[in-house]
Amino acid sequence: MSERTRPIVTELERDRYARIAELQLGDKKILTPHFLTLTKNYYEFQNTLELTTETNAQNIRGGVVRLFDAKKIIGTRLADLTQSRMDAIGRYVEEAFRTFLDRTILVVDPATEYLFYERCLPRWSDDRTLPAPILEYARKCLSKKEELDSSEYPKWKEAYHTLFWNKLSKDAHSRNRMIGEIFDLELAYRSTILLPPVPVIRSKKLMEISILINEVSQAISAGRSAECASYFIIQQSILDDEELRDELVRYLSRTPTRIVVLKFKYLNLTDAGRVTHLASYESLLQQLSFLKEAAKDKVFVGLENGYQVFPFAVVAFDIVSTSMTGYDGDSAYGHGEYGSWFDPELMVHVPFEDLGKICRNNHNRLPCGHAMCERIDITSVDADSWNTSRRKHYVLTMNDYMTMIQKAIRDRKIELARDKLINSDISRLKKLIPRA
Amino acid sequence: MVTIQIPKVLPVKEVVSMRPQDREHYVEKIILGILEMNPRGVTVSEIARKTSFYRDTVAKHLERLVATREAYSVMRGNVTVYYKNGQVVHATDVKDTTSSDRTYTFYKLENEDGKFVYIQEKELDEFRSVRVRGGIMIDARYALQFLKELQSFVLGDRRDE
Numbered sequence: 001m002s003e004r005t006r007p008i009v010t011e012l013e014r015d016r017y018a019r020i021a022e023l024q025l026g027d028k029k030i031l032t033p034h035f036l037t038l039t040k041n042y043y044e045f046q047n048t049l050e051l052t053t054e055t056n057a058q059n060i061r062g063g064v065v066r067l068f069d070a071k072k073i074i075g076t077r078l079a080d081l082t083q084s085r086m087d088a089i090g091r092y093v094e095e096a097f098r099t100f101l102d103r104t105i106l107v108v109d110p111a112t113e114y115l116f117y118e119r120c121l122p123r124w125s126d127d128r129t130l131p132a133p134i135l136e137y138a139r140k141c142l143s144k145k146e147e148l149d150s151s152e153y154p155k156w157k158e159a160y161h162t163l164f165w166n167k168l169s170k171d172a173h174s175r176n177r178m179i180g181e182i183f184d185l186e187l188a189y190r191s192t193i194l195l196p197p198v199p200v201i202r203s204k205k206l207m208e209i210s211i212l213i214n215e216v217s218q219a220i221s222a223g224r225s226a227e228c229a230s231y232f233i234i235q236q237s238i239l240d241d242e243e244l245r246d247e248l249v250r251y252l253s254r255t256p257t258r259i260v261v262l263k264f265k266y267l268n269l270t271d272a273g274r275v276t277h278l279a280s281y282e283s284l285l286q287q288l289s290f291l292k293e294a295a296k297d298k299v300f301v302g303l304e305n306g307y308q309v310f311p312f313a314v315v316a317f318d319i320v321s322t323s324m325t326g327y328d329g330d331s332a333y334g335h336g337e338y339g340s341w342f343d344p345e346l347m348v349h350v351p352f353e354d355l356g357k358i359c360r361n362n363h364n365r366l367p368c369g370h371a372m373c374e375r376i377d378i379t380s381v382d383a384d385s386w387n388t389s390r391r392k393h394y395v396l397t398m399n400d401y402m403t404m405i406q407k408a409i410r411d412r413k414i415e416l417a418r419d420k421l422i423n424s425d426i427s428r429l430k431k432l433i434p435r436a
Numbered sequence: 437m438v439t440i441q442i443p444k445v446l447p448v449k450e451v452v453s454m455r456p457q458d459r460e461h462y463v464e465k466i467i468l469g470i471l472e473m474n475p476r477g478v479t480v481s482e483i484a485r486k487t488s489f490y491r492d493t494v495a496k497h498l499e500r501l502v503a504t505r506e507a508y509s510v511m512r513g514n515v516t517v518y519y520k521n522g523q524v525v526h527a528t529d530v531k532d533t534t535s536s537d538r539t540y541t542f543y544k545l546e547n548e549d550g551k552f553v554y555i556q557e558k559e560l561d562e563f564r565s566v567r568v569r570g571g572i573m574i575d576a577r578y579a580l581q582f583l584k585e586l587q588s589f590v591l592g593d594r595r596d597e
Contacts, residue, residue: 176455176458180457180458187565216446216450220458222461223464224566225560225566
């Protein structure tokens with residue numbers, strides 16, 4: 001009778017490879033395709049709360065928070081839930097957060113690929129609630145980084161990272177304990193689904209380890225209040241290996257899990273010249289699309305989709321996600337006082353300096369229909385307001401895209417999605433959407 | 437001898453390497469799965485033989501499932517046979533407004549003994565794991581009478597206050 005905690009997927013409409021489905025996770029219901037915002041700090045999460053609780057946007061009802069950010073972003077808010085504080089106009093201070101938890105989908109991502117990508121390593125070592133093997137790994141890497149010279153360290157880290165996952169794959173006791181502890185943390189931060197801690201797939205061996213961890217995690221998640229997803233973190237070029245790609249799809253077709261989450265690290269198919277690369281992803285999307293058609297009760301979630309978010313939502317993924325800026329690379333944003341603006345028509349970011357030309361014939365207003373954007377005068381806006389607005393604009397644009405896809409499916413005109421890409425600055429991604 | 441059906445079970449090495457609380461949940465899930473797959477009933481020995489679980493572990497979990505009314509047992513000679521407690525016809529959750537972590541799930545069940553109303557008390561622990569704390573089964577024919585008795589009991593209590 002524990003079946004009631006399992007997700008319920010009902011396919012409502014279909015036009016060729018694209019579909020609208022209703023996904024019910026406990027008391028929460030969403031329509032797909034849907035967009036979840038990856039938030040990397042307290043303020044971005046605040047913006048997500050405002051967008052999900054104060055606007056009528058129906059297709060952006062949720063967020064993704066990385067486990068090592070969760071303490072600062074969610075932990076403090078959860079602690080505040082135990083108190084009742086009123087603001088100046090008599091609302092409960094944490095009302096928006098409570099509403100968010102009750103109504104939207106929150107995914108706490110263990111983001112264990114950051115044991116390889118070093119950018120967030122110090123944040124791992126700061127959080128004592130994390131499992132011992134992860135803390136130990138992060139601390140050892142940080143100390144070795146100081147000890148070794150810059151040419152030796154990458155080689156040492158590469159070897160140590162491989163050793164870390166190999167050891168965990170063989171040491172069932174440490175691995176199973178770590179999975180259990182990660183699940184406890186995700187649930188303590190109120191994650192709606194459970195994601196297991198898996199390595200970023202860079203080789204056949206790491207793919208095997210990912211599959212093993214996924215299978216054991218399904219067992220360890222028994223009795224918990226959230227469904228455990230099958231989770232794979234994919235290094236962008238690894239799928240060029242046809243054998244690995246087929247192995248992944250074979251596993252996804254035989255696993256009984258209803259939620260499949262694929263995260264694409266630093267994926268950018270918009271670069272010219274990456275022909276094989278684009279073809280690999282075209283093939284993956286088609287395979288996933290066939291899989292979804294055969295198993296209608298499965299939900300596919302894509303994390304860190306970057307510029308590929310639109311075609312991914314059309315062809316294969318029920319839920320897509322990017323960071324709030326639209327950039328999923330770790331170092332690609334944050335430079336300059338005024339960040340770039342996502343152009344809904346061109347589907348790329350436009351530097352703030354170039355917006356002058358675009359807005360000149362529009363009384364210095366942005367060419368955007370969002371009420372929030374119409375109020376911005378780009379000649380006088382201050383940097384803080386601008387950076388908040390452009391983030392919210394990006395998420396609202398994703399809501400528009402999801403609505404657009406849903407409408408095209410209902411009207412049986414999904415080919416319009418291809419036309420949308422053809423008319424954009426990322427037109428080469430049209431290849432990801434089948435012609436027929 | 438009839439062979440019982442079992443779901444896919446992890447190797448022993450993996451099961452014994454889990455934390456005790458995770459192992460408990462997992463074993464219970466497997467045993468529930470076995471009960472579901474074998475509507476003709478199963479015994480402790482059959483489950484122990486087909487899985488890697490110890491007899492005592494299986495017996496303990498089956499007893500718990502009977503206590504929370506997720507399963508029921510019937511004595512056949514000197515053997516106890518366990519069954520999943522009926523087919524769920526309808527289910528609904530009722531949140532306890534005095535405690536955000538407690539939920540009562542009402543089920544309408546049907547089994548070979550008839551129709552029943554089954555109320556299950558579920559609680560979330562500190563790590564948001566669902567635990568069935570207890571259950572009560574009422575014959576559907578007696579359910580309304582039971583409600584009246586309960587109402588009169590509760591109101592009687594209030595008068596005492």
